[in-house]
Structure formats: structure tokens, C-alpha cells
Amino acid sequence: MSHALAEVDDIPVTLVIAIAYGTLAVVTGMLPEAEDFHVRLAHFGMLIPAAAAAGEPWRLVAHAFLHGNILHLLVNLASFIAIGPALERSLGSVRFAALYLVSALGGGLAVCLWTPMTPVVGGSGALFGMTGALVAVNMRSGRHLFAFLDFEGPRRVLGLIVVNLLIGLLIPIISNTAHVGGLITGFVVTFLWLRPGTQSPALRHWRIATAALFASVLLWSLFPVTRFDWLLLRAAATADPERSADLQRAGQLALTLTVEPESPEELDPPRPR
């Protein structure tokens, strides 16, 4: 088993993911751009929170391998090739692959949680997870948590994160929600799970708590029981008329609260006919 794991650990995951980026760009019709490119993107795994909650959970991860245009692909590919190899050597291939997938999932969950009406594609959430992981590795490697600030390289990583978050704020089509979700996930996963160190009881408590939080947010993303789109879809899909009426009322209430939360007279849900 350990021998097999060692063999797997030799796979150059950075290269595999980079090839996946390129291959999927061709398959989805980006290179050259096909007429039905956006339809294919949606088909291959664009993160549409409503679809993820309607039985397509794989979109939470698959979106991190797709890109919206050539510039998007090139920027992410260049960043990934710049960050990936060093981090992969530091963590090992299996852990690196797990980190990429979990960071992508974290970015997807953040989108489902905060901007559920926004469809998202791109590996940048996972890339932010990589940079978060770099910070965590540096924090874990020093004499103390902030000793890495004495060095130019790690300071530049922090600068890179800040600049990219600012760019995300300034350009409206960029989903900074996914970036922040990926960043936090990558940092937390690496800080708590991927670097062996002193196994204190506090670390164990934090591991359990963050795993529970992650599972809980995943549950909410797959069953967003207070989101109007999910409630209305469930109301339409449920065969039981009484349950359907309940869901319909809840969905309309959620819609009212989401659209005009400041109007108290509109808080009462419309009654079903």
C-alpha cells in the first residue's frame, strides 16, 4: 500500500492539471472558439449553484478546470505553473492534488453561500488556495508563526494575494467570492492538516471543528433550504401537494426577504391559491 502511494506521489500533478486545463479548453470549444462554447461550458461543469443543489454536486469542483476565454486560461495557467511545482515538491503530489481539489471546492462553496445567483468558471479559486497554502507552509516552517515576514519571498506572496484581491474588487466580472473562499480553504487545510508538527490538543480540536464546518457548508450548498430558487424548484418537483404548498410559501417568503428585506409590510408571504 505504502509502495503504491509512493508511486502515486511521483505523478507530476501540476503538469497533469495544466494539461487538463488545455484539453478542456479544446473540448469545450474555446480553442478555436465554437458558437456553442458557453453551452458546452455549462454542460462540462460551470458552477451554477442552483444546478449544484439540484443533483449536480460535481460542478463544485469541475468548474476549477474550465475557463471563460483565452486570456483567462493563460493567466491562470501561468500563475499555476509559477506556484504549483514548488508547492508540489514541498507537500508531495497526493497532498498537492488533494489541496487543489479541496481549494476548488472551498471556492465553489463560497460562491454557493454568498453569490448563489452568479455562475462561475475558472481555476483561480483553487489558485488562491495554492497561495494560501504557501502562506501556511511558510508560517509552519519558521521559528514562530510570523517569522516568515523577515524574508522577501514570502512577503511577495502576501503582496501577490493583496494585489489579486484588489484586481478582483475592481473588475466586476471576476468572482472575488471564489477567490476568498479558495484562499481561506487552502490556508486552513494546509495549516491544520498538511504540515506535520506538534500534535497539540488544540490543533486536534481545530481540525475537528473546521472539518465539521466544511461538511456543514457543503450540506447547505447541496440543500440550501432557505434559498428561494431551491425552495420553488422543490415545490414544483414534490408530488405531495401539502408539502409542495409549504415549500411554495417558504420560497415566496425567501424571495420577498431577499429582494426587499427593508419593507416590513411585505414580510407576510402571499398565500397559495
Place this chain on the structure above:
Amino acid sequence: MTAGPPMRARASLRHVPLLLVWLCAAFPVVLWLVHAADPELAVRIAHGTGRALTTCAWVLGGTIAVALLLFPPAAAWLRRAGSRTWLALTMDHGPLNRAISELRHFETGARHAEIGRLLRLRRQTEAAWQHLSRAVEMDPGVASAWHQLGLVAFAQHEWQLAANAFDRAEALEPGHAFGDAALHLGRCLYELGDARALDVLRAHQQRHGGGPRSHLWLADALQRAGDTAGAIAALHEAAAPPRTRLTAEENWFRALARVRLWRKRGHP
């Protein structure tokens, strides 16, 4: 290694972030369970909680701002909390790891004492207690181990255990740690209601001089002994403007002394 003392379970702000994470983790599950029974109620709870959190954030911010204006030690408390947090985050873990790995090969009282001291600085009091009690068991003639043991017990408000430990440190090496053992011994005796507290604190002042903390503790002992004028004089000493910048810990005691003086205005 000996078992720990009957340490009190004390509420600690360090547990608040972990508690918040658990609350956040529980919330979607609660919503899901409520949804199964009443979908409308789940929606109302979710949106109500969102609004309540926003309101709470504003109220909390306002409360902190008002507290800083109305309650003078708030700024000193914040400085002390910030200093402790920064110390915890930037503490070099190399010496602790090295001492623990050395202990695996050679068990000595000095190594246990060093590990206990470093763990105490990290506020891992139970583990620190175990190492320090082992240190004094193996080598009972080392004042610094007794002193550290006393500080761990002092932090847990185990006054009798702490007093015994500081007493041993003082007996082994009078004036140990620039009088810190004597100062803490005096405070422990005060907390235990022992009349010797005043003598010990006075002797400490004469021998080592004093800062805001020792003056404040002396003021407490004087007040209990019925010497109000002496207590106020000691409070004035504690609250006096410092010649050099105080540490965050000493600054906290100076802030406390200033508040006490302010409260005693007109009530000498």
C-alpha cells in the same frame, strides 16, 4: 510524571473562536432540521439571524467605542490582550521542540523545568504543571522550578499551592527573579487572608523597589489592614506617570490603580 493539581476550569477568551466555528457549523444543520418540519420557519430563522448578526456587529462596535471612552482600563486591557496574543503568535517554538526532543534521551529536572517554563508562556498550564512538578520532584533544590510552578498555580488561582511554591523558591534563593517570587508570595498570602501578606509585600518594596503592580498589591494589603491613607499613597505611586514606557502587563496594573484612585475621590 505527577498528576496535575485540582486546576479550576476557567473561562478563556481563547475558546471563543472555536466555539464560533462550532456554532457556524451547527447552523446549516439546524436549518435543515427545521426545514424538514416547517420550511417557512427555516427561512424566517435564516433571515432573522442574518439581520440579528448585522445588528450585533454594530452594537458590539458601538459598545467597544463607548467602553474605551467610559471605562479607563479598557485601553490598557486591549493593549495587554494584544500583547499576549502577539507573544503567543510570535513565540519561537524551536527551544521547546529542542527541549522536548532532548528529554526523550536524558530526563533531568532542568529540562523539565525549561519545558514547563516554555509551556507556561504558551499558557498550556496543565502540561506546564506536569513538567514543573516533575522538575521539583527530581531536583527540589532549584529555586527557578519552584518559582515557575508557583506562577502556574497563581495563574489558576490556586493560592495555597502557589504560596507554598513561592515560599520554597524564596527559601532556596532569597530575592529570586529580582523579587518576583516574593511579590507573588505576598499576593498569594493576601488572597488567602494571611496577615503576613503586608509584611512580605513591604519587605519586597524595600528590597527591590516597585512598579505599578507591586504598589497596587501593596495598596490592597494596606487597605485590608485598615491603613487607608497608606493605601491611597501606594495607589498614587502605582498610578504615577512612568519614566519609561511600561510593559503591557505593568500598564494594566497602572490603569487599575488610576481607576481605583478615581473611585476614591472624596472617599479617602
